[in-house]
Amino acid sequence: MKKLYFILVLWGVKFGNILCKLFHKAGTMISGKVAVKFQKDFVKYFTNIDYDKVIFVTGTNGKSTTTNLLYHTIKTSGKKVATNTEGANMMSGIATTLIKNSNIFGKFNKEFLILEVDERSLRNIFKVLPAKNLCISNLQKDQVQRNGDPDFIYQMFKNAISKDVTLFVNNEEPRSRSLEDYAGKSIYYSMEKNSKTFEKNGFYDVTMPCPKCNHKIEYEYYNIENIGKFKCTNCNYKSVKKANVTIKEIDYENHTFKCGKDTYKVNYINPFYIYNYALVISVCKKYNIEYNDIQKGFETFKNPADRREVYNYHGKIVHYLRIKQENPETMQNALDTIARDKRKKAIYIGLYEVKDFPPAYANTFYFFDCDFKKCVSKQVEKYVCFSKTVAFDTANRMIYAGADEKKIKVYDVEDDFNKIFSDLDNLKTDNIYIITGMKPYKKIKAYLKKGDSNE
Amino acid sequence: MNNTVNVAWMYPDILNLHGERANAKAFELISKKMKVKLNIDRIDDIDEKVDFDKYDILLFNPGELRVINALSNILYNQKDQLNKYIKDGKIIFITGTTGALFAKNIQRLDGEVFNGLNILDMDAKERNMVIGDDLYYTFNKMDIMASQIQMIDITLNNVKPFANIKYGYGNNGTSVEGARYKNVIFTNALGPVLVKNPWFTEYLIKLACKNKKMKLKTNKISYDLERKSLASAKEFIDKKLNEK
Numbered sequence: 141m142k143k144l145y146f147i148l149v150l151w152g153v154k155f156g157n158i159l160c161k162l163f164h165k166a167g168t169m170i171s172g173k174v175a176v177k178f179q180k181d182f183v184k185y186f187t188n189i190d191y192d193k194v195i196f197v198t199g200t201n202g203k204s205t206t207t208n209l210l211y212h213t214i215k216t217s218g219k220k221v222a223t224n225t226e227g228a229n230m231m232s233g234i235a236t237t238l239i240k241n242s243n244i245f246g247k248f249n250k251e252f253l254i255l256e257v258d259e260r261s262l263r264n265i266f267k268v269l270p271a272k273n274l275c276i277s278n279l280q281k282d283q284v285q286r287n288g289d290p291d292f293i294y295q296m297f298k299n300a301i302s303k304d305v306t307l308f309v310n311n312e313e314p315r316s317r318s319l320e321d322y323a324g325k326s327i328y329y330s331m332e333k334n335s336k337t338f339e340k341n342g343f344y345d346v347t348m349p350c351p352k353c354n355h356k357i358e359y360e361y362y363n364i365e366n367i368g369k370f371k372c373t374n375c376n377y378k379s380v381k382k383a384n385v386t387i388k389e390i391d392y393e394n395h396t397f398k399c400g401k402d403t404y405k406v407n408y409i410n411p412f413y414i415y416n417y418a419l420v421i422s423v424c425k426k427y428n429i430e431y432n433d434i435q436k437g438f439e440t441f442k443n444p445a446d447r448r449e450v451y452n453y454h455g456k457i458v459h460y461l462r463i464k465q466e467n468p469e470t471m472q473n474a475l476d477t478i479a480r481d482k483r484k485k486a487i488y489i490g491l492y493e494v495k496d497f498p499p500a501y502a503n504t505f506y507f508f509d510c511d512f513k514k515c516v517s518k519q520v521e522k523y524v525c526f527s528k529t530v531a532f533d534t535a536n537r538m539i540y541a542g543a544d545e546k547k548i549k550v551y552d553v554e555d556d557f558n559k560i561f562s563d564l565d566n567l568k569t570d571n572i573y574i575i576t577g578m579k580p581y582k583k584i585k586a587y588l589k590k591g592d593s594n595e
Numbered sequence: 596m597n598n599t600v601n602v603a604w605m606y607p608d609i610l611n612l613h614g615e616r617a618n619a620k621a622f623e624l625i626s627k628k629m630k631v632k633l634n635i636d637r638i639d640d641i642d643e644k645v646d647f648d649k650y651d652i653l654l655f656n657p658g659e660l661r662v663i664n665a666l667s668n669i670l671y672n673q674k675d676q677l678n679k680y681i682k683d684g685k686i687i688f689i690t691g692t693t694g695a696l697f698a699k700n701i702q703r704l705d706g707e708v709f710n711g712l713n714i715l716d717m718d719a720k721e722r723n724m725v726i727g728d729d730l731y732y733t734f735n736k737m738d739i740m741a742s743q744i745q746m747i748d749i750t751l752n753n754v755k756p757f758a759n760i761k762y763g764y765g766n767n768g769t770s771v772e773g774a775r776y777k778n779v780i781f782t783n784a785l786g787p788v789l790v791k792n793p794w795f796t797e798y799l800i801k802l803a804c805k806n807k808k809m810k811l812k813t814n815k816i817s818y819d820l821e822r823k824s825l826a827s828a829k830e831f832i833d834k835k836l837n838e839k
Contacts, residue, residue, distance in 0.1 A: 285727025505786025508614025532824035
């Protein structure tokens with residue numbers, strides 16, 4: 141009876157999709173939403189799905205990039221793959237993907253199903269779509285207004301993972317790796333020490349509690365903030381010596397690295413991407429996808445979710461770095477990018493109040509999870525802090541990091557970019573960095589495009 | 596060191612949810628402005644026996660609830676020394692979920708109940724939905740502005756609240772905020788509360804100086820940037836209230 145009802149719902153939404161296409165209306169994306177509204181466990185009734193070839197990708201940062209890269213690489217190798225690249229990563233988005241990739245009887249028509257899955261939806265999605273593979277990019281602080289603390293999400297993951305699942309986890313990320321205790325099999329991916337590896341031994345540097353025994357975790361070195369070779373100061377928990385896949389000999393200038401005997405040439409290269417490549421290689425290995433095919437995927441990959449843009453504004457090179465607000469890792473990544481540029485520069489930071497969920501609030505605490513000190517140097521001509529509500533807090537964060545107060549300018553205005561960028565033409569440096577969250581992105585982009593000589 | 600305020604930064608790697616390392620840094624910066632000698636020690640090892648007599652301020656930042664359970668068991672073994680420290684009028688400053696460590700009972704979502712140190716006569720209950728909002732209250736004629744990520748609801752039994760709320764959720768959605776017993780101060784104000792509200796940091800340092808009869812130089816400090824930040828946040832809250 142339920143199966144019959146499923147077919148009726150499926151026909152209804154597929155017919156709706158045809159009508160949308162006929163009348164050129166955007167609506168195909170909501171078909172999953174409608175289907176799930178009519179039948180809560182709608183996803184469960186699709187057939188011809190090989191669960192061993194269903195791969196979930198979740199985690200705090202890098203879900204979309206990893207999913208896109210994995211999809212692109214496996215597809216490039218000649219396999220038939222379905223994915224939710226549009227980023228619709230909750231139950232309705234996954235239903236939409238299955239509707240699009242099935243016939244009128246709900247028979248799935250691809251070999252692989254690669255899905256980005258929202259952390260909070262993971263458990264419910266596993267219940268109706270028992271994937272045999274789970275990739276976790278990392279588990280960090282994120283959207284605290286919704287997720288509270290990382291343990292809140294950890295408990296959800298723990299309850300979602302079963303012994304039927306093969307877990308692909310970062311050998312250098314203590315929290316997500318410890319989920320190995322709940323999976324049937326764990327595949328570890330890793331990155332060796334390289335030219336962007338760093339150490340932290342400052343008085344105010346902090347790490348995290350061991351997810352197994354609550355004592356202090358120590359890092360021998362970091363490849364990314366909070367990710368690096370670690371060990372617990374109390375129990376035996378540590379990065380394994382020999383991971384299943386290890387990236388080595390990374391050449392950031394020439395965009396190459398080695399994995400085993402193979403040398404890969406890639407489009408995008410930074411430590412975040414390296415971990416993504418490592419994860420994708422470990423998944424491809426499971427399905428015997430060969431080096432040449434993986435390499436082909438990597439070299440032709442274009443990331444639609446890249447958060448960096450470069451403009452030529454009035455003759456100045458403007459690097460626009462977007463971050464996810466309330467997410468220290470994406471912010472730290474932006475700060476690290478700026479810190480690596482040793483030339484003279486000016487830095488504009490627009491951190492706004494957080495409006496992800498009601499009520500909006502003026503959260504500024506994630507600023508202090510990040511290391512701003514790396515960006516403070518004599519090479520910085522000016523620090524400009526802008527936004528209506530938290531511009532003064534941003535300026536104070538710069539002062540706490542040791543920035544020269546005389547170089548700091550605060551604009552507590554809402555989206556008045558003529559004012560915010562009023563001094564830009566007068567700066568001696570031609571090297572400008574802008575960091576903001578998503579909120580002002582479209583407006584700033586439009587503003588910079590107006591003055592872009594290449595447009 | 597009688598002419599120095601000694602701060603123990605308790606378990607910085609374990610209790611570290613929302614950038615609260617900034618609170619330790621604020622003690623350093625504000626004390627310099629006040630021309631008060633202040634020393635901060637990190638207590639990194641949770642198994643280390645703490646010499647509480649050495650300190651004037653214990654700083655406990657927020658931690659995950661599973662960690663609170665472990666810490667409660669460990670610190671229980673030093674409860675007599677901790678009680679003496681409190682009786683001597685010394686300061687313990689606690690923020691966020693770590694309030695549960697000093698509470699009587701803590702009830703987790705999965706039904707598990709564990710005991711806190713029972714220093715503040717209050718109970719904590721884990722929430723199934725997180726509440727995140729601004730938190731604005733007054734204490735001792737001071738405006739305190741911060742954010743709040745509420746993972747637990749707090750019910751006060753026989754302990755006084757720390758402050759009255761002007762805006763925000765506080766302990767449990769009523770107008771009550773935090774708790775205070777002698778100089779054990781618990782607040783739900785998270786993140787760099789001592790950076791955003793340096794007048795409050797100054798209050799804590801002055802209180803520690805008073806406890807150890809240290810003489811203070813009169814020194815009026817300008818907190819221009821922080822005052823402007825406070826004004827912006829108040830404006831933002833007013834706007835939210837008007838939109839309701």
